[in-house]
Amino acid sequence: MEKFTGKVWVMGDDIDTDIILPTEYLVFKTIDEMKPYAFSPLRQDIAKELKSGDIIVAGNNFGCGSSREQAPEVVKALGVKCVIAKSFARIFFRNAINNGLLLIENPDLADDIKEGDEITVTINEKIEYNGKEYPIVSLPDNLVEILDAGGLVKAMRRRNGLSD
Amino acid sequence: MGHTMIEKIIAHNVGHEVKPGDIVTVDVDYVMLDDIMMPFIVSKFKEMGFSKVWDPKKTVIICDHLVPASQVDDTRAYHISCDFAKEQEIPNLHRSDGICHQLMTEAGYVKPGHVVFGTDSHTTTYGCVGAFSSGIGYTEMASILGTGQLWIRVPSTIKVNITGKLPSNVMSKDVILKIIGDLTAAGATYKALEFTGDTVENMSVSSRMTMTNMAIEAGAKCGLFAPDEKTAEYCEIELDDFQKNLKGDDDAVYEQVLNYRAEDFVPVMAVPSNVDHCVPISEIGDVKVDQVFLGSCTNGRLEDLMAAAEVLKGKKIAPFVRFIVTPASRKVYQEALQNGTLDILLDAGADITHPSCGLCCGRTGGILTDGEVVVATNNRNFLGRMGTNKVNIYLASPKSAAMSALTGKISAAE
Numbered sequence: 008m009e010k011f012t013g014k015v016w017v018m019g020d021d022i023d024t025d026i027i028l029p030t031e032y033l034v035f036k037t038i039d040e041m042k043p044y045a046f047s048p049l050r051q052d053i054a055k056e057l058k059s060g061d062i063i064v065a066g067n068n069f070g071c072g073s074s075r076e077q078a079p080e081v082v083k084a085l086g087v088k089c090v091i092a093k094s095f096a097r098i099f100f101r102n103a104i105n106n107g108l109l110l111i112e113n114p115d116l117a118d119d120i121k122e123g124d125e126i127t128v129t130i131n132e133k134i135e136y137n138g139k140e141y142p143i144v145s146l147p148d149n150l151v152e153i154l155d156a157g158g159l160v161k162a163m164r165r166r167n168g169l170s171d
Numbered sequence: 172m173g174h175t176m177i178e179k180i181i182a183h184n185v186g187h188e189v190k191p192g193d194i195v196t197v198d199v200d201y202v203m204l205d206d207i208m209m210p211f212i213v214s215k216f217k218e219m220g221f222s223k224v225w226d227p228k229k230t231v232i233i234c235d236h237l238v239p240a241s242q243v244d245d246t247r248a249y250h251i252s253c254d255f256a257k258e259q260e261i262p263n264l265h266r267s268d269g270i271c272h273q274l275m276t277e278a279g280y281v282k283p284g285h286v287v288f289g290t291d292s293h294t295t296t297y298g299c300v301g302a303f304s305s306g307i308g309y310t311e312m313a314s315i316l317g318t319g320q321l322w323i324r325v326p327s328t329i330k331v332n333i334t335g336k337l338p339s340n341v342m343s344k345d346v347i348l349k350i351i352g353d354l355t356a357a358g359a360t361y362k363a364l365e366f367t368g369d370t371v372e373n374m375s376v377s378s379r380m381t382m383t384n385m386a387i388e389a390g391a392k393c394g395l396f397a398p399d400e401k402t403a404e405y406c407e408i409e410l411d412d413f414q415k416n417l418k419g420d421d422d423a424v425y426e427q428v429l430n431y432r433a434e435d436f437v438p439v440m441a442v443p444s445n446v447d448h449c450v451p452i453s454e455i456g457d458v459k460v461d462q463v464f465l466g467s468c469t470n471g472r473l474e475d476l477m478a479a480a481e482v483l484k485g486k487k488i489a490p491f492v493r494f495i496v497t498p499a500s501r502k503v504y505q506e507a508l509q510n511g512t513l514d515i516l517l518d519a520g521a522d523i524t525h526p527s528c529g530l531c532c533g534r535t536g537g538i539l540t541d542g543e544v545v546v547a548t549n550n551r552n553f554l555g556r557m558g559t560n561k562v563n564i565y566l567a568s569p570k571s572a573a574m575s576a577l578t579g580k581i582s583a584a585e
Contacts, residue, residue, distance in 0.1 A: 021356050021445055025553040030532045033207055034237065034244060048555035068357035071390060072553060074292040076211065076308030097361050097392055098292055102308035149194055149322055159310045160218050163317060167220035 010129045013062040013088050016053065017122040020066035024099065027070065027078040038077065038084045045081045059086030062128070064120050066092065070099025079103040089128065093117055104150050105159035116141050173420025175328040176395045177363040180303045183413055184286050191327035191426075196320050200302075201229050201280050203289030204312060205271045206248045207236040207532075211309040212290065212316070213255050221317035224259045230316065231263040231280055232256050233271040236528045241535035269500025269526040272296040272384060272468035275304075276376075277500055282406050283398035283414040288312070288321060293468055293550065295391060298383035299376055300406055301398035301417050306387065326392045327426040328363040329354070330419065333370035335433035340584040342478065343378035344470055344548065344568035346370075346431075347385045348439050352449025353429065360390030362426065365419050370433040371396060376405040377472045384469045385550050388446040438583035440546070441566040444554045452571060452583035460489075460544050463576040464557075465516075466497030466524075467531040467549035470569050473506050475548065479573035480512045482584065483519035489579025494521045495537040497529040519576075533557045546575040 025048065032044045045054040063082070069092035070078060079102045082090065089109035103110050109130070116134055120126070127135040134141040146154070156162035161171050174182065182189050184197045204212055209232065224230055232252050237245040249266075256264040265274055272293050275281050283301035288294065290312050297304035307321070315321050331350055351358075364386050371379065379396045386394025396402075397418035403410050419425075440455060442448045465471070465479050476498065488494050496516050498504040504526050507513045513523055522537075529536035531549040539545055539558035544565065547557070552564035567575065570584030 023551075023553045025533075025551070025556050029555050030207075030236075030534055034242070034248065036210070036247075048553075048560040068360065068390060071356055072292060072551065074290055074294075074306035074308055075208075076310060079308075094357055094360060096357070096390055098306050098308065101311060105308060105310045147194065159314055160215055163219035163221070163314050167317075169220040 010127065011060070011088060012125055012127040013060045014058070015120055015122060015124050015126055016057065016061060016063050017120055018063060018065040021068045021071055022065050023072035024070060024075050024078040025072055028075065028081050033075055033077055038080045041077055041081050042084055045085055054085060057085045057087065060088050061086065062088055062126060063090045064092070064117050065090065066117050067094045069095050071096035074098045076102040076106070079106050079108045083108040091116055091134065104153055107154060107158040111143055113141050113143065172424065173422035175363065175419045175423045175425065176301070176365050176397065176417060177303060177326055177328055177393060179417055180284055180286065181325055183284060189325045191325050193325045194322060195325060196322050197286050199229065199288060199315050199319055199321060200285040201231060201287045202312060202315055203271055203275055203287065203291070203294060204230065204232045205236055205289070205291050206234040206238065206252050208290040208309045208312070209248050209252045209255065212312050213251055215310050215313035216316050219313055219317055224261065224316045225319035227259055227261040230261045231275065232261060233265045233274055234267055235270045236532055236534070238267040238527055239525060267527070269503070270468045270471065270528055273471070273499040273503070276300055276405070277502060279407065282408060283402060283410065284417055288315060292387045293384050295386040295394050296380055296384040296468060298386065298393050298395040299379040300402050301396060301414065303393050305392050324361070326361055326363045328365050328419070329359055330365045330367060330425045330428045331431070332428060333366070333368040333431045333433055335370055337370060337433045337436055340438050340570060341436045342568035342570055343374055343381045345436055345439050347382040348441050348449045348566065349436060350429070351385060351389045351447050354389040356388060356445060356447040357390045359386070362391055364389065364391045364394040366394065366396050367419065372399065375474060376401055377474045380472070381469055388550060438568065438571050440571065440581065441552055443563045443565065444552055446550070446552060446566065452581065455581050458544060458581040460492055460546050460575050460580055462493040462495065462537060462539060462543065462545040463572050464495045464530050464537060464545055464547040464549065465569055465572050466495070466499065466529060468499060469550040470548035471497055471499030471503065473503050475569040476503070476507045476512050476516065478569045480515040482570055482573035483577060484515050486519055486577055488520040488576040492576050492579050493537065494576045495524060495530060496521045497524045497536060498526045500526050530557055546572050546581060548572050
């Protein structure tokens with residue numbers, strides 16, 4: 008199983024998609040142009056400070072609000088390795104999987120974690136932090152298929168007989 | 172064993188019985204694509220290797236977030252929308268007729284029992300006529316355009332049963348805000364909401380739309396009302412046997428049942444900055460209001476404008492209040508013009524804007540700045556939604572919004 012370690016950024020409950028990326032930036036042509044504005048209503052500077060391989064740990068209902076897929080795309084483009092939350096909003100969950108952004112549900116980690124600390128994730132198995140292990144539930148098969156293909160676009164390209 | 176409404180709709184679509192948790196592939200009856208997502212939908216569609224939309228007649232493209240343009244680059248999405256409609260011979264293109272969720276039922280697309288997806292979270296709205304409709308991202312929309320299908324997990328259902336007569340100062344907006352406050356913003360995540368009871372049976376389709384529109388604010392996959400004679404009249408159809416039977420069975424299994432007495436509801440607002448921060452207006456205290464917004468797919472319909480006009484007839488709003496009124500569609504605009512509603516609102520001091528998403532999505536038509544207070548009839552009071560992240564957004568019914576415009580401070584409908 009893939010295993011990785013990353014530095015954690017902590018966020019609260021109900022981090023909505025207007026926080027992840029405000030509407031005014033949705034019209035930009037590329038996700039790269041949107042990157043500096045990620046999370047700006049809540050934390051002006053976090054987009055600058057996030058490093059590739061970092062992990063976001065949040066409370067309940069991460070990604071609630073609009074269907075804007077730019078939200079998970081911009082999080083992925085910032086190099087965030089995965090988001091671990093107590094729960095995710097439905098549309099955000101689908102959008103993230105479809106773009107190959109790993110989401111992990113865990114009810115306890117957010118209450119224990121301190122910002123800036125490091126955690127180690129073993130996919131589909133566990134999270135390790137401060138000598139404690141947090142179990143991870145594995146994803147349904149149809150979602151694993153999409154993730155395995157590298158996202159929905161690549162899955163559809165395969166369906167249509169095209170190369171990746 | 173009986174079935175809930177959503178189980179019946181999905182079973183009808185896939186041709187076999189289903190239960191919550193089943194993962195099934197549905198055939199899509201309509202898709203709704205809005206302008207702001209069109210550039211990404213089209214590029215993903217091509218990137219996936221598709222060349223023809225599976226069914227142009229089932230595809231509806233609606234320009235509403237970016238019309239009329241408020242920034243120099245906005246017309247790019249408009250041109251991409253029009254070009255794609257032409258290239259794919261999609262007959263259903265709305266260049267500037269109103270807000271997508273208003274048009275999908277008003278213009279006659281969605282009918283009871285349909286399965287519909289749209290690239291906007293408030294796609295849950297069409298449950299007002301008994302359709303299963305939900306929001307998705309642009310990549311999934313591109314895959315539906317190519318295949319006509321989408322996988323879904325059959326949701327469990329929370330039944331919300333309301334009986335009795337609502338007080339005259341309470342609108343369906345107050346009802347749904349209270350329900351969201353009780354459920355919390357994540358309380359119905361992945362689930363269906365089914366609204367039942369004589370209170371909702373007595374509501375107009377417009378009032379029901381306000382509630383299904385906001386089902387997503389509790390995280391729900393969809394919100395549903397059983398189709399009835401009002402639905403049939405609104406949709407200009409006769410209900411067939413499937414549609415007539417489209418209600419939760421008495422012995423259906425619900426994950427949770429919430430019971431409310433209509434008489435217990437009071438005028439409420441969702442206070443900054445979460446939709447589930449629902450507070451009776453009588454407890455909010457003395458808050459001066461800078462702006463009132465009456466509009467959106469939540470509360471921009473004729474009955475909403477008329478409810479506000481009833482409060483404001485022959486009166487003037489507080490002199491320091493900016494009162495923005497945005498009809499939900501061209502049709503609503505015309506009807507409100509013809510029946511004198513707009514006259515009353517104009518006399519009271521309103522600015523009437525073109526029908527569109529407008530201020531609700533924070534791009535045009537009354538953006539606010541630090542420290543300002545807006546009482547708004549739309550569906551979200553998120554941080555930064557209508558301007559800077561220091562704008563205080565209070566969500567309210569059209570009647571309470573009108574009363575707040577009149578007094579210049581947060582006030583309940585009387």
